[in-house]
Amino acid sequence: MITWEVFGAWLSAAMVVWIYSFAYRDNALYKLAEHMFVGTAAGYSIALALDSLNRVVVAPAVRSPETFWAASWHYVIPVVLGVLMFAKYSRKYYWLARYAVAVNIAVGSGLALRTAPIANIVRQVTATILPLWGSDPVKVLNNWILVLVTLGGLTYFLFTIFPRRVEGARPSPAYWVYRSLYYIGIYGMMVGFGALFANTIMTRVGFLISIYLIYIQPEAWASIVAAVLAAVAIILGILRKR
Amino acid sequence: MKVSRGLLIPIVVLALTALVSGVAWALRIQLYSPRAPFSAFLILVGLLSAGYLFMHETKSGKEIPVRRIPAFDAIEEAVARSVEMGRPVHVTFGFGTISSAHAPQYVAGLGVLSHAARLCGKYGAKLIATLGVPEAIATTEEVVREGYYSAGRPELYDPTYNVRYLTDQQFAYASAVQATLIRENVGANIVVGPFYAESLIFMEAGNMVNAFQIAGTARETQIPFFVLTADYSFIGEEVFAAGALASGDKETLASIRGQDVGKLLSIVLVILGILMLLAGTKMVDALNWAWKVG
Numbered sequence: 254m255i256t257w258e259v260f261g262a263w264l265s266a267a268m269v270v271w272i273y274s275f276a277y278r279d280n281a282l283y284k285l286a287e288h289m290f291v292g293t294a295a296g297y298s299i300a301l302a303l304d305s306l307n308r309v310v311v312a313p314a315v316r317s318p319e320t321f322w323a324a325s326w327h328y329v330i331p332v333v334l335g336v337l338m339f340a341k342y343s344r345k346y347y348w349l350a351r352y353a354v355a356v357n358i359a360v361g362s363g364l365a366l367r368t369a370p371i372a373n374i375v376r377q378v379t380a381t382i383l384p385l386w387g388s389d390p391v392k393v394l395n396n397w398i399l400v401l402v403t404l405g406g407l408t409y410f411l412f413t414i415f416p417r418r419v420e421g422a423r424p425s426p427a428y429w430v431y432r433s434l435y436y437i438g439i440y441g442m443m444v445g446f447g448a449l450f451a452n453t454i455m456t457r458v459g460f461l462i463s464i465y466l467i468y469i470q471p472e473a474w475a476s477i478v479a480a481v482l483a484a485v486a487i488i489l490g491i492l493r494k495r
Numbered sequence: 496m497k498v499s500r501g502l503l504i505p506i507v508v509l510a511l512t513a514l515v516s517g518v519a520w521a522l523r524i525q526l527y528s529p530r531a532p533f534s535a536f537l538i539l540v541g542l543l544s545a546g547y548l549f550m551h552e553t554k555s556g557k558e559i560p561v562r563r564i565p566a567f568d569a570i571e572e573a574v575a576r577s578v579e580m581g582r583p584v585h586v587t588f589g590f591g592t593i594s595s596a597h598a599p600q601y602v603a604g605l606g607v608l609s610h611a612a613r614l615c616g617k618y619g620a621k622l623i624a625t626l627g628v629p630e631a632i633a634t635t636e637e638v639v640r641e642g643y644y645s646a647g648r649p650e651l652y653d654p655t656y657n658v659r660y661l662t663d664q665q666f667a668y669a670s671a672v673q674a675t676l677i678r679e680n681v682g683a684n685i686v687v688g689p690f691y692a693e694s695l696i697f698m699e700a701g702n703m704v705n706a707f708q709i710a711g712t713a714r715e716t717q718i719p720f721f722v723l724t725a726d727y728s729f730i731g732e733e734v735f736a737a738g739a740l741a742s743g744d745k746e747t748l749a750s751i752r753g754q755d756v757g758k759l760l761s762i763v764l765v766i767l768g769i770l771m772l773l774a775g776t777k778m779v780d781a782l783n784w785a786w787k788v789g
Contacts, residue, residue: 272670275670275673275674275677279674279677279678283674284674286670287670287671287674290666290667290670291661291662291667291668291670291671293667294662294663294664294667294668295662295664295667297664298629298662298663298664338630338633341632341633341636347633350633351633351634353630354593354630354631354633354634357592357593357594357598357630358593358594358598358601358602360594360598361592361593361594361595361596361597361598361599361601362598362599362602364594364595364596364598365596365597365598365599366539368596369539370535370536370538370539370542371531371532371535373757374535374538374757374760374761375532375534375535375538375782375783377761378761378764378765378768378782379768379779379782379783381765381768382764382765382768382769382772382778382779383769383772384769384772385769386773400765400769403765404762404765404766407758407761407762408758408762410731410732410733410758411562411755411758411759412561412562412564412732412733412736412751412752412754412755413559413560413561413562413748413751413752413755414752414755414756414759415562442730443722446718446719446722446723447719449715449716449718449719450719450720450723453716453719453720457692
């Protein structure tokens, strides 16, 4: 029996192929999948926002206004800021929208600032204070690499405070230390990026396998037929265009 | 001796903080979070004061020299190349909500967009700014309009063509951006902001149309993709420096110097901590010390 779940699986299987077809060339089925995806996502966001507004503000304010104004009056502030966003459609009052954006950015910056000294400085510094000597040579080497690459990375990201080389004069020792750490930082980061890249690709392959699992679910024949039909349609479309 | 107002303000703030902390300590009042190290608070206050002082210095005319960032210099080359080829320039700075902890990266992305818009106005290039941040639509339109107007080319500004809000859902946004890159046959693809798994999709789409690609993010999991695939890339903190350079605002540059003080402080603390470890003292304990009453 064709249920909504089975139909969803067919559509999902077909859309995977339509989206993948973009890797070869833009085509009508990719456009269909893209517009369905973007439209659904936009609609979903709007529905989610309206539902949230209704649950948090409108419904409580209508149901029991006294309780709302006593306990949740502060929800009015984001509502007012949200309404200000619409001011951009007015030529005269478009500047009001800036206040809403400014509050949003300030909240985000405040959130980032709250944790930055702990996560980016204290935790990193305490994790880098390591003994550079000891009986285990592997551990000592590991500690040296960690400390040097951390100091190098920090040195690389100094943009305004660093020793400069005076034209025609011999470079100062501070300049040599700076340049050495700078290059250690670059090469250390490149090694790190390589490892991160490989790690992320491994994760993506895991996602790919989970996508392929769609095709071996119950009623797999239907999904496979949908995907094959989609692929045939794309190939025919491309051949016709040629 | 006359003390300037700029210097006086951070001194007063620091003195008040010390005074209130001292009184709280004497009265055994739990003033700070017992879960967070107190050193983090001191570092935050110190760095904010340093940033403020540098901003004050720039107001009095002091210039701040900034190290050259090749990716930033390449933006002009990318715009000029696009004009020569008769193709538009694409800029995007991400999706999601601007009131997240990634707000500084969105601001840096907007700074780069502003710079690109000015250059597009200067060279007469078409600019397409795609975005997935609904709160930033008004700001993006304003930034692009300002870029064309300041270059004396207001006739080139068309909000429906120049600024395209897609959606705030990650892969829907990604599929629409990659389609825009291909269909508009962009000459330059500038991608600066907080990006997630969509980063490689954008780069691959740009590569398919042989676009000049400049990309940057401070999200360390995505930096490798940009370093590998873009012609020029902003690595990590370079994104913020680029945003400050692009804004052309001296006070924003002063904030970059404030961040540099933080990095220098980290270097000094690591070296000092290792030397103290050699002498048998653990600085880590002092850094992790939390204010607990009782």
